Structures are given as structure tokens and as C-alpha cells.
Amino acid sequence: MKLIFLGPPGAGKGTQAAGVSAHLGVPHISTGDMFRSAIQNQTPTGLEAKRYIDAGELVPDSVTIAMVKERLSMDDCKPGYLLDGFPRTVEQAIALDDISAPDAVVDIDVPDERLMGRLTGRRICGKCQGTFHISKLDDEKVCPVCGGELYQRNDDKPETIDTRLKAYHEQTEPLIGYYKGLGKLRTVNGDGQLEDVFKAILATLE
């Protein structure tokens, strides 16, 4: 199964992708996670991507497409993939159709007014990379899963979030029409409890 999760920043793509990829037995490939680890390891891709990510802008297509192409050529992608955060532009979608076209695209739909609170309240574990929301944490600094230290992403500050939402509407939202035209789009309401969204995603894939 080759699957894409589409949706605005803060829609819950990463959280849902972790569960769905385990359920389907395909790797969860998050371009955001790949960029963050490239930045941490100071690879050439990381050095190039950092200034765009910190500004809330998209990393140039050429850099992103090359990174994903290499990732999809790895052995663990033989059974398929679950892409989270890619494609984010029509050019990326066209490139993916050439590399390895998806079977289905799940659009996780969340109204704009819910996204700011989800993003500003988001905390990441430096140890296990888990994502949490402060509303569900006893201690805003400690990972409830592994005890690691939680941090706030640089790009989860309100000023940067505005830029990211703008990039989403201008550059990524057109993909909804692109995949609708190909008959691959399934829309799921992402404005609910985690378990309910998870069930709705699995239901739409049956």
C-alpha cells in the first residue's frame, strides 16, 4: 500500500501516521522528521534546509524531491510507504507520480482556527521524537513515554506558524484538486479525538 497523508500543519498527520504505518506494515516517512535529523547531523541537505524551515517556508522542491527519491529506493519501501508531509507542492506530486505513484491520498481536514492552538501547544521529545500537546501533559518538560526532555520546535512560534499556514494554503492545498482529479482522494475529519480520527482513516482505506 502506497499512501499519502495530506493536511495543514497541526492536522495530526504525524501522530496518525505512526499508528497507521504500524497497522499497514509500511514505513512512515516524514519529510519534516528527515529534515530535522539532517539539521541535527549537519548534513549538506540539513544545512540547506535549515533557513527555510526556521522561516516557516517550504524547502526548495529540488532538495526535497532528491531526498524523498533516495528514501523511497530503500529496501523497506518494497511493501509500500506512508508519506507524511510530502508532496507539499504540485511539482512534488508530479515528481512522485514518476518515482512511485500513490494508491490513495488521505486528506486530514481541520479548520484553520483550531491549528494555531495545536501548533503553539505542541512539544517534541528530544529522545524518542514523540509529539505531545501541553493540554495532555502533567509536566510540560518531561516525555510521558520515555522520560526524555520535551522541547518546542523553533517553527512552532506564532509568527512562523502564520507563514506556514500561508504556505499550506498557497502551495499545498491545490494538491486536493490534483488528487481528486486522479480519483485518489479520501477526506477524513481530523477535528476529533485521536482514536476516532484513527478509526475514520482505517475505514476510508477499506
Ligand code: ADP
Ligand atoms: P508540519 O506538518 O507541522 O508543518 P513538518 O514537520 O512536516 O511540519 O515540516 C516542517 C518544515 O519542514 C516545513 O515547514 C517545511 O519548511 C519543511 N518541509 C517538510 N516537508 C516538506 C516538503 N515536502 N517540501 C518542502 N518543505 C518541506
Ligand code: ZN
Ligand atoms: Zn520520549
